[in-house]
Amino acid sequence: MMFTDYLKQKKHSGSTISTYSKYLACFTEWLQQEQLSADVITYTELLDFIRLLQSLNKSKALINAILCPVRHYFNYLVAEGQRTDNPAAGLFMKGIIRRLPNNLLSYDELVHLYECYQLQLQVDASKKIILGLFIYQGVTTEELKRLYATDIYLKEGKVFISGSSHSNERWLRLEAAQVLDLQAYMKAGKFKTGPLLQKNKKRKASANNIVNQVGVMMRQLRQLNAKVIDATQFRSSVITHWLKQYNLRQVQYMAGHRYVSSTQRYKLNNIDDLQNALQQYHPLK
Template sequence: MTFSTYLQQQQFSTATVGAYNKQLEYFTQWLDQEQLSPVDMTYTELLDFIRWLQAQGKSKGMVRSQLCILRHYFNYLVATGKRTDNPAAGVFIRGLSRKLPSNLLSVQQLQQLYDQYNIQLYVDLGKKIMLGLLVYQGLTTDEIERLEAPHIRLKEGKIFIQGTSRSNERWLKLEAVQIIDLQRYLAVNRLKAGALLAGQKKGFISANNIINQVNSIMRQLRRLNPKVQNAQQLRSSVIAGWIKQYNLRQVQYMAGHKYVSSTQRYQTSDLEDLQRSLRRHHPMG
């Protein structure tokens, strides 16, 4: 199995596979120069490679990108039995700014939005269901787009979210109010397969249609609460609420984050706290 094949099995796009192989040339160039093998490379030698990149004038963003690729590459070597460890695991670059969730809504505010949306505004059942998926399961617009009727298990009270190259698959609990609405929607539309929320006779949802519907929902929500910004804000608010109820790994699973570091940022209240957290992970200037 080649590195490209491994990445494809991990559901990376063709463009990403090509980019990763192209950028990996920096690493292979350095290995040849140092007469080293990736199979025997140590953590100390990995730091040497990072220093070499810095000496070449590469930006911190570039170094971070290289580390990301190397984490996948060493995982590939482990998967093929050529290594037993990943020396790049847990290695991060200090000093890179990461966008922090801001202007979040509380769990109470999210619930109030959902209740008011159904009572005060005239909305169709499809939009009501989509809003529920945003405020209860914290789904992204893309995840709503990929939903299919078989992913809904009404009797079990749960929903399946497909994974992608950037997110993990997971099962999430449905709230009682959602189950009632979904039963009505499925009965009315007689959906046995294909997309769930299209509001169309065809099976799959048009991406433009979903984006337009979600944007319409956001405009309606701003009439109820001017603090509402977009679907990403709702998702971030949901995850921040989960952090207060569940342990970190549970929230990582529920959010579909591939890396726990994506979940950890919801535990920080400001950039200074985040930077202190990052210093605990192999700090490098």
């Protein structure tokens, strides 16, 4: 079995396999130059490879990106019986500062937006539903595109969010107000085919249609709160709020994060702590 076949078995996408193959080539070329073999190379020799990348002024983020397929490659060799261990396991470049979520809205601000949106502005039902899914379930715009009527379970008061190559599937609870809005919306329309929140049912389902709806909605919401930026800001605010109520693994599931490190970025006690962290890592400091 070839390494690319191994990656396909592990359900990696074609683009990921292509990127991994390109980065792995850096490693295999180095092995040839140093007359080393992947089936016997040691952890200490791998450190020499990292030092070479550093001497070539490769960033820490790029070095970590190169090390990722190297770890997969050693797992492949173990699976093929060519090694008994993975010397690159746990080998990461440290000191990378992740971009922190900022400009967050408090949970009270989010709920106030939801309550006032349809009362103070002339909006259709689909936008109110989209806003509710942003605020109470922390969904992404990409997930809205994949939402179908069959994903809504009104009797159970739950919604199923399907997974993708970047996120995990999950079941999330609907608020009572959302159930009523969804019930009326679904009763008024026919959603046997196409996304649930597709605005114009006469046209072929278009991903951009929902993106446009969200863009219009954000401009409307700024009339209620000038701090509103976009859907990503809403999701960051919701995840930060969840971490005050639930443990890290619970929030990882609720957010659909594939890796717990993605959730840990939001694990700060409150918005003030987050602003302090941003000031600490400000480039002018």
